Every structure is written in structure tokens, then in C-alpha cells.
Amino acid sequence: MARNIVIANWKMNPASPVEAKRLFASTRAAARALRSVEVVIAPPVPFLSLFAGKRYKNVRLGAQDVFWQSRGAVTGEVSPAMLASLGVRYVIVGHSERRALGESDEIVSRKVSAALSAGLTPILCVGEGERDEHGAYLHALAGQIRRSLAGLTKNGIPGIIVAYEPVWAIGKTARDALSARGLHETTLFIQKTLNDLYGRRAADTVRIVYGGSVEANNAAELIREGNVSGFLVGHASLSRGFREILRAVGRL
Ligand code: PGA
Numbered sequence: 001m002a003r004n005i006v007i008a009n010w011k012m013n014p015a016s017p018v019e020a021k022r023l024f025a026s027t028r029a030a031a032r033a034l035r036s037v038e039v040v041i042a043p044p045v046p047f048l049s050l051f052a053g054k055r056y057k058n059v060r061l062g063a064q065d066v067f068w069q070s071r072g073a074v075t076g077e078v079s080p081a082m083l084a085s086l087g088v089r090y091v092i093v094g095h096s097e098r099r100a101l102g103e104s105d106e107i108v109s110r111k112v113s114a115a116l117s118a119g120l121t122p123i124l125c126v127g128e129g130e131r132d133e134h135g136a137y138l139h140a141l142a143g144q145i146r147r148s149l150a151g152l153t154k155n156g157i158p159g160i161i162v163a164y165e166p167v168w169a170i171g172k173t174a175r176d177a178l179s180a181r182g183l184h185e186t187t188l189f190i191q192k193t194l195n196d197l198y199g200r201r202a203a204d205t206v207r208i209v210y211g212g213s214v215e216a217n218n219a220a221e222l223i224r225e226g227n228v229s230g231f232l233v234g235h236a237s238l239s240r241g242f243r244e245i246l247r248a249v250g251r252l
Contacts, residue, residue: 007209028059037246083120090121091115091120092232093115096170124149126190128140128166159206161206163209164187164211164228169212174213177213180225210228215245219244
């Protein structure tokens with residue numbers, strides 16, 4: 001059984017390499033003591049090389065995005081092989097902030113396949129923009145998962161991570177996050193969707209994590225009752241609260 005995992009999505013932070021090193025060091029110190037939790041730090045691309053080429057106890061490097069081609073005249077993009085050459089193991093794909101900039105499910109599915117081919121583990125982000133009383137959002141969620149994984153066979157999905165991130169809950173506070181009960185119901189639905197698409201055996205290898213205003217004061221309940229294998233953490237990964245989140249996951 002794979003360990004629980006907590007991914008620090010730094011987004012476009014911090015402002016300088018000096019601050020990035022400081023943040024990395026404090027996160028690493030918090031992670032070192034928690035063997036039961038796998039910690040992934042995903043800094044902005046320019047800071048990746050600060051941490052490349054070294055092995056850190058219990059901390060892995062992640063990237064926030066990747067391009068699907070391995071080479072070519074593509075201004076501004078970064079290939080999966082380039083990330084892998086820096087020691088990056090995980091890559092966030094299809095984050096709602098990228099989808100909002102125009103990334104379609106088709107592009108996301110190409111990125112997922114390209115990441116896997118380069119030996120990276122994709123963290124596929126999915127989530128509804130809003131919830132409705134009749135559950136239509138579940139239908140939309142299933143469609144998003146299916147299209148984002150199009151092109152993968154049963155053999156392709158082992159080991160991937162699905163990050164369920166309801167868009168309405170991102171970047172707020174713990175009070176606005178999804179309830180543990182709501183999370184449990186949705187993750188059961190995601191598991192069923194993966195079962196239907198890939199069969200139980202393959203689907204069981206997929207870790208589902210939650211993202212969207214995970215903070216120090218809701219992490220314990222979400223991990224205990226939410227039926228997830230960890231978290232994708234945005235703003236709280238930049239603060240001391242991240243240590244508490246790791247502890248909450250580590251206590252299980
Ligand atoms: P948040 O971001 O923790 O700031 O809500 C999560 C994410 O966008 O991955």
C-alpha cells in the first residue's frame with residue numbers, strides 16, 4: 001500500500017531564490033520526522049534547479065506543469081525529460097488555474113501521457129466549478145476524468161495520482177473548504193468512475209488526494225474522514241501551517 005502523500009504547490013511563490021531555499025529547508029525539516037508521509041515540493045520552474053540532483057530524506061521534487069512534446073521550437077515550454085533530468089518525480093497536470101488559461105481536457109490528457117512516458121508521476125487535477133443540488137456536477141466530473149485520461153490503457157494508470165480540487169474551494173480558508181463528509185462521498189464517486197473505466201485492480205493503485213483550502217485546522221478531519229490519501233496544498237504550503245498539516249496526516 002502506497003504511503004499517504006502531501007504535495008506543496010507553491011504556485012508563483014516565493015519571490016526570490018533566497019526565500020525559496022528558506023522555505024524548502026523548513027519544509028524539509030518538518031518532513032524528515034514523518035516517515036509515514038511522502039512529501040512533494042513543487043516550486044516554480046526557475047527554482048527547481050536549486051534543489052536538483054540531491055536526494056532528500058522523505059522529500060521529492062515536483063513540477064507545476066509540463067509540456068507534452070519532448071523537443072521542438074516551442075517557446076516558453078518545458079519538456080518532461082528536462083524535468084526528469086533535474087530529479088523531478090511528480091508533475092501537477094491540469095490544475096484549474098491552468099485550465100482557466102485555456103488548457104483543455106485534450107491537452108491535459110497529452111500531458112498525462114507524456115509525463116508517464118518520461119517516468120514522471122502525474123498528479124491529475126480535476127474538480128467542478130460549482131456544485132448543484134441535483135448532482136449534475138458528478139456527471140461533469142466523471143467526464144473530465146475520462147477525457148483527461150483518454151489515451152491511457154489499464155497499464156497506463158498504475159501509480160498516477162488524482163487530485164480532487166473543487167474550483168470553488170481553492171484559495172479560500174478552511175471554513176470554505178469541502179466538508180469531510182462531502183469529500184468522502186465525492187472520492188467514492190471518483191473511485192467508482194476509475195473502476196468503471198479501468199477495472200478494480202488498476203483503479204486501486206490510484207491515490208486520490210484533496211486540494212482546496214486545506215489548512216492546519218481542517219487537515220486532521222479531512223484526512224480521517226475524507227477517504228483520501230493526502231492533500232495538494234496551495235497557500236498553506238507557504239506558511240507554518242504546513243507543518244501542522246503534515247503532522248495531521250502523519251498521525252494516522
Ligand atoms: P489552496 O490551493 O490550498 O490555496 O486552496 C490548492 C491548489 O490550488 O492546488
